[in-house]
Amino acid sequence: MTGPYMMPAGRYAVDIAALKALKSVYWGQQGWREGAKPDEATAALLRAAGLWTDLAHRELTHDHIVTAAVEVAARTTPADVRSAFVGSLRSRRLDLRSALASLAYVRHMPAHRFSPLAGADGPCRICGTADTFELAEPNLLNFERFNWGGVRRDELEYCVFDLLQFARAPQAAPGDEDYALLAEIIDTLRSLPPRTTANRAAAALTMLPGNKDERTGFLEILAVCGILQTARCPGFGAAFVAWEHRPQPEGKNDLGYPLWCWTAGDGVDSENLAALLPSLAEPRNG
Ligand SMILES: [Zn+2]
Known part of the structure; x- marks a missing residue:
C-alpha cells in the first residue's frame, strides 16, 4: 500500500x-x-x-486515514525515528526531526471508526478528523516538513504523510556531538526560571542551530512526546489523548498542544525523556 x-x-x-x-x-x-x-x-x-508529485489527490474518509495511520505507525521503527531526531539537531535536517512527533502522536491511537460528539456535526471526538475531507496538497506538506519540521502535528493526515516520507528519507546518523547538544538543551530547559514560557524557552536555545520558528517547533515535538507536558495537558508519550480531552488556550496562542500549556516550572518529564534517550533522563551533576 x-x-x-x-x-x-x-x-x-x-x-x-x-x-x-x-x-x-x-x-x-x-x-x-x-x-x-x-x-x-x-x-x-x-x-x-x-x-x-503532480498526481491529483482525492477526498478521503476519516476511517481511511485512521487505518493508514495505524498501518504506517506499525511499519515505522521507533529507534530509527529517535536516531533521526538526534541526527537532525546539528545538521538542521528538519525533514528528519518531524517524525518523532508524528510517530508519538499515532503510536498509541486506537484503531477506531468516526465517532462524533453526541448530537454534533463536528469532527471525531477521538482524533479531531472530519468524517470526509479533501487531503492537503502533499507538496505543501513537504515544504512544511523541510522548512519547520512540520506544523500540523495533531493532524492525522500530516502524521501519515510525514511517516511515509520518513521511510523515503536519506538518513543522517547522529554522532557524539549531537547527543551532547541534546543534553545541553535539556540542561538549559531544566535551569530556566519557573515562569519562563515556551516562547521564551525557545529563544533561550541559542545553542540549537536554526531560527526561532525551528526552535519553537523543536519544543513542540518534545511536548507531543510528553517530554514537556503538564498534568492538565499531557503529551502522547505514554497514551493517546483524545481530541475532546485536549484543553485549548483562551485567547490567542500560536503554540500547538500540549506545548501551549507548558512553562519551565513544569520541568522536563524524566520518564518520557528516558524513552527518547535513557542517558539524559536524570539531571546531571556538574
Ligand atoms: Zn477519529
Whole structure:
C-alpha cells in the first residue's frame, strides 16, 4: 500500500537547489505565496529530486486515514525515528526531526471508526478528523516538513504523510556531538526560571542551530512526546489523548498542544525523556 499520498517511489534527494526551489514555490519575502505553482524548470528539478508529485489527490474518509495511520505507525521503527531526531539537531535536517512527533502522536491511537460528539456535526471526538475531507496538497506538506519540521502535528493526515516520507528519507546518523547538544538543551530547559514560557524557552536555545520558528517547533515535538507536558495537558508519550480531552488556550496562542500549556516550572518529564534517550533522563551533576 502506498498510503493516501502518492509521492514518487524510492528515496528522495536532500539537494540544496531543489530544497530552495521547493521553498520558493510556497514562501517569499512577504511570507506565504498563495496559489503559487512552480514553473516547468523548477518542477523538473523537484521531480528529479523526488520531492514533487503532480498526481491529483482525492477526498478521503476519516476511517481511511485512521487505518493508514495505524498501518504506517506499525511499519515505522521507533529507534530509527529517535536516531533521526538526534541526527537532525546539528545538521538542521528538519525533514528528519518531524517524525518523532508524528510517530508519538499515532503510536498509541486506537484503531477506531468516526465517532462524533453526541448530537454534533463536528469532527471525531477521538482524533479531531472530519468524517470526509479533501487531503492537503502533499507538496505543501513537504515544504512544511523541510522548512519547520512540520506544523500540523495533531493532524492525522500530516502524521501519515510525514511517516511515509520518513521511510523515503536519506538518513543522517547522529554522532557524539549531537547527543551532547541534546543534553545541553535539556540542561538549559531544566535551569530556566519557573515562569519562563515556551516562547521564551525557545529563544533561550541559542545553542540549537536554526531560527526561532525551528526552535519553537523543536519544543513542540518534545511536548507531543510528553517530554514537556503538564498534568492538565499531557503529551502522547505514554497514551493517546483524545481530541475532546485536549484543553485549548483562551485567547490567542500560536503554540500547538500540549506545548501551549507548558512553562519551565513544569520541568522536563524524566520518564518520557528516558524513552527518547535513557542517558539524559536524570539531571546531571556538574
Ligand atoms: Zn477519529
